[in-house]
Amino acid sequence: MRTPSLLVTASALLSALAVVVSGCGGGKGEGDGAPGSGAVRHGGTLTMLAASDVDYLDTGRSYSTQGVMVGLASQRPLYRYAPDDLAKPLPDMAAAAPVVSGDGRVVTVKLRRGVRFSPPVNREVTSRDVAYAFERLFSANVAGPYPSYFRALEGAPTTPTKGVRPLSGISTPDAHTIVFRLQTQTAPTFVGALVLIATAPVPAEYAKPFDARTPSTYTDHVVATGPYMVRNDAQGRVVGYQPGKSIDLVRNPRWSRKTDSRPARLDRIRIRTNATDTTISARQVIAGKDMVLDAPAPAPILKLVSRAGGAAVSARINVGGYRFLPLNTRLRPFDDINVRKAVLAAFDREAVRRARGGVTTGPLATHFLPPGIAGFEEAGGLKGPDVDFLRAPGGDPALAAAYLRKAGFADGRYHGDEKFLLVAGNSDQDKNIAEVVQDQLGRLGFQTRLKFVPGDALFTNWCSVPAKKVLTCAGSIAWLKDFSDPEPMLRPVFDGSAITPVNNTNYSQLDDPKINAAMEAAATTTGPTRARAWGAIDRMILNDAPAIPVQWDVATLVRSKDVAGVPSKYFVSWDLSYTGLR
Structure with missing residues (x-):
C-alpha cells in the first residue's frame, strides 16, 4: 500500500527479511517532528473522524484500508512495516526473519515468546494459533480475500472448503515454530505476503464455534494480540463496535512492551465512522484538539491546510497506489x-x-x-x-x-x-x-x-x-x-x-x-x-x-496541532500505534 521513492521487488523483500531485526528498536516514525511542537506524552484519548467503517474486524476477512489500520493497531501479523519504511519488514509476531530453503519451497518462521491474547482468551500465543489463522482463510465460512497469496501451500484447496480444515503444507514442530511447505518455487510472493494482517494468530478453541457459522461471526468476538483491542465484555463480544457509528479502541491488558517495538502511547482511540461530510470533519480536526481525519483531506480543505500552517496540521504521502x-x-x-x-x-x-x-x-x-x-x-x-x-x-x-x-x-x-x-x-x-x-x-x-x-x-x-x-x-x-x-x-x-x-x-x-x-x-x-x-x-x-x-495518488492527511501524528506509508492513514499527543 504505498511510496513513489520505493522500488522493491519480492526478491529484495526476501533480502530485507533475511536481516534479523531486533524487537526492541522502534526505528523511525516516533513522531512527526513539527518544529517547536513540544514533547510527545504517553496517555490520553485520540478521536479519529472517519467517513466510513471497517469492512470487518476479523483480520482474515478485512481488506479495506480502515480494516488494515485497526487491524495493525490491535493485532500482530508475522511481519509488519515501520510507518515510514516499506523496504524492510520488521518481525512482529515472528521473532526473526524467515528461513527459506535452497529450493525455495520451505519457509520456516520462529515466533516471538511472551505474546498473549486479550481477554477472554488471555493465554500465550503458540504456533498452532498462527496455523489456524492460515487454515481458516480457505474456508467458505470466512470467505477471506487472501487465499491467492497462499494457494501455493501444499494441500491448499482450489475452492473454498466447508468449515476450517487442516493444511498438509503447514506443520508446527514446537509451540514457537511454524513451517510452510510450498508446491511451487513461489517463496518471494509467499514471504512478501507475511506482512498481511491475515497472518495474525487466531485462537482455534475460541474461534472455531464462530467459524462454524456461515458467514463466520468471529468478527463480532475478535480477540487482540496488539497494544489495543476493541472494547469487549466478559464473553468476548466486541461491545465497543457499533457498525456505521463508532469503534472504541482501548488498551489490551495482556500486551507487553517487552515484546513489541511500537510506542503505543495513547490510552484510548475513539473512531467515529459516521463522519460522512469529510469537509466539515477536516475543519473540525484542524481547529480542534486531540483529533485526526482518517483519510486524505478533500479538495476544499487543501487551501485551508496551507493557511492553517501547513506541516503543523498535515502530512503529505506519496501513496504508491x-x-x-x-x-x-x-x-x-x-x-x-x-x-x-x-x-x-x-x-x-x-x-x-x-x-x-x-x-x-x-x-x-x-x-x-x-x-x-x-x-x-x-x-x-x-x-x-x-x-x-x-x-x-x-x-x-x-x-x-x-x-x-x-x-x-x-x-x-x-x-x-x-x-x-x-x-x-x-x-x-x-x-x-x-x-x-x-x-x-x-x-x-x-x-x-x-x-x-x-x-x-x-x-x-x-x-x-x-x-x-x-x-x-x-x-x-x-x-x-x-x-x-x-x-x-x-x-x-x-x-x-x-x-x-x-x-x-x-x-x-x-x-x-x-x-x-x-x-x-x-x-x-x-x-x-x-x-x-x-x-x-x-x-x-x-x-x-x-x-x-x-x-x-498523493495524499494529504490532517490532524489537530497538538497531535504528534505519524502517517503510515503502508495504509495511508495515521498509524495509531505510533501517534501520540503533545
Whole structure:
C-alpha cells in the first residue's frame, strides 16, 4: 500500500527479511517532528473522524484500508512495516526473519515468546494459533480475500472448503515454530505476503464455534494480540463496535512492551465512522484538539491546510497506489473490448482529478503499476504504453465513436434501454466523482442509475458482490499494495482466479486466460526478470481495457496541532500505534 521513492521487488523483500531485526528498536516514525511542537506524552484519548467503517474486524476477512489500520493497531501479523519504511519488514509476531530453503519451497518462521491474547482468551500465543489463522482463510465460512497469496501451500484447496480444515503444507514442530511447505518455487510472493494482517494468530478453541457459522461471526468476538483491542465484555463480544457509528479502541491488558517495538502511547482511540461530510470533519480536526481525519483531506480543505500552517496540521504521502474505475466485463455490451475502449477513449480523467482537488492530489495514471513499484518503468513509466484510447487526458469523443462503430453501433453511439448500476460512497467527494462518471457515460448513450451507500457497504454489499451486477464503483477505487511488489498491485484485481461470489476483488471480473497464465508464471520470478514480467502484464491488462486508470495518488492527511501524528506509508492513514499527543 504505498511510496513513489520505493522500488522493491519480492526478491529484495526476501533480502530485507533475511536481516534479523531486533524487537526492541522502534526505528523511525516516533513522531512527526513539527518544529517547536513540544514533547510527545504517553496517555490520553485520540478521536479519529472517519467517513466510513471497517469492512470487518476479523483480520482474515478485512481488506479495506480502515480494516488494515485497526487491524495493525490491535493485532500482530508475522511481519509488519515501520510507518515510514516499506523496504524492510520488521518481525512482529515472528521473532526473526524467515528461513527459506535452497529450493525455495520451505519457509520456516520462529515466533516471538511472551505474546498473549486479550481477554477472554488471555493465554500465550503458540504456533498452532498462527496455523489456524492460515487454515481458516480457505474456508467458505470466512470467505477471506487472501487465499491467492497462499494457494501455493501444499494441500491448499482450489475452492473454498466447508468449515476450517487442516493444511498438509503447514506443520508446527514446537509451540514457537511454524513451517510452510510450498508446491511451487513461489517463496518471494509467499514471504512478501507475511506482512498481511491475515497472518495474525487466531485462537482455534475460541474461534472455531464462530467459524462454524456461515458467514463466520468471529468478527463480532475478535480477540487482540496488539497494544489495543476493541472494547469487549466478559464473553468476548466486541461491545465497543457499533457498525456505521463508532469503534472504541482501548488498551489490551495482556500486551507487553517487552515484546513489541511500537510506542503505543495513547490510552484510548475513539473512531467515529459516521463522519460522512469529510469537509466539515477536516475543519473540525484542524481547529480542534486531540483529533485526526482518517483519510486524505478533500479538495476544499487543501487551501485551508496551507493557511492553517501547513506541516503543523498535515502530512503529505506519496501513496504508491492507483485510482481506477472498473468496468464489469460480464455485463453486455461491456463484454465487448471495443465498447470498453470507447469508454476509456471518451473518459475525461482530468475532470475526475478536479473533483478530487486538482493536480495536488497526484498525476494522472497512464496504466496500473504506480511509480515506485517494480515494473512501473517496464510498463511505460509516466508516459505509459502507447495506446490510442488513453492519449487524450480530457477524452477523445471522435475516437470513442470510432470504437463504438467497431462494436456494431453505426452512428458511434450506444443505443439500449438498460439502466446500468453505478455505486459510490456517500461522501461529498465520491458523489462529485460519481456524477462526473454518470455524465461521461451518458454522452456515449449509456443510461445509468446512481446509488450512494456508506463507504464500508460499498465493498461488502455491492462492488465485491458480482451478483449485484454493478457496472462500476463510480467514486473511483483506490487500490493500495498488500506488500511492496507488483504482484499484489495487479493479481487480486485482474486475475480470473480472484473472482469470488463474496469479498471479490476482481471488480471488473476480467478472466483472460493469457493474462491468468502470465501471472501464474510471473509469480515464480525474482529480480529484474520479475519487474519485466509484471510490467508486460500491466501492458496486457491495459490493452484489455477492463478499467479506467485514473490517478496515482498523493495524499494529504490532517490532524489537530497538538497531535504528534505519524502517517503510515503502508495504509495511508495515521498509524495509531505510533501517534501520540503533545
